[in-house]
Amino acid sequence: MPARTRKDVMHEAADLRPTVHVGKDGITETLIAEIKLQMKTRKVVKVKLLPSAGEDKKAMGERLASESNGTLVDVRGSVVTLCERKYFASR
Numbered sequence: 876m877p878a879r880t881r882k883d884v885m886h887e888a889a890d891l892r893p894t895v896h897v898g899k900d901g902i903t904e905t906l907i908a909e910i911k912l913q914m915k916t917r918k919v920v921k922v923k924l925l926p927s928a929g930e931d932k933k934a935m936g937e938r939l940a941s942e943s944n945g946t947l948v949d950v951r952g953s954v955v956t957l958c959e960r961k962y963f964a965s966r
Contacts, residue, residue, distance in 0.1 A: 879958075879962060881948060881949075884919055884948050884956070884958050884962075885948060885949060885956070887919055888919045888921060888948070888949075888956050888958075891919065891921050892921065893921040893922060893923035893954055894913060894917075894920060894921060894922075895909055895910055895913065895920060895921075895922045895923070896922070896923045896925055897922060897923070897924050897925060897928045897935065897939075898925045898927050898928060899925075899927040899928065901928060901929070901930075902935065902938060902939060902942065907939075907942050907943050910922065910939065910943040910945070910957065911943050911944070911945075914943065914945055914957065914958065914959045915959075918958055918959055918962045919948075919956065919957070919958045919962070920945075920956075920957050920958070921954055921955070921956050921957075922936075922939060922954070922955045922956075922957065923953060923954055924936075924953045924954070924955060925953070926953070932950055932952075932953060932955070933950050935955070936950045936955035936957075939955060939957060940957055943957065944960060945957040945958060945959055945960060946958055946959070946960050946962075
């Protein structure tokens, strides 16, 4: 599968709904494992940051990306879009 640009990944993610939710427990090992599993099967994952999650949303998105070995594609409101590193080619 060829590498995608940010625009391609955002276009693909437009119709997706968030499948992972971060709540009051914050970012846990189980949450990271679930994101990794979904990135393997779907390539692009949307994560919903609930108000009880606290923290800065951009910082949480960057942390999710680094811990799950993915790439932060976008943060819009309280939704973070992540994808596999090899699936995304930043230009």
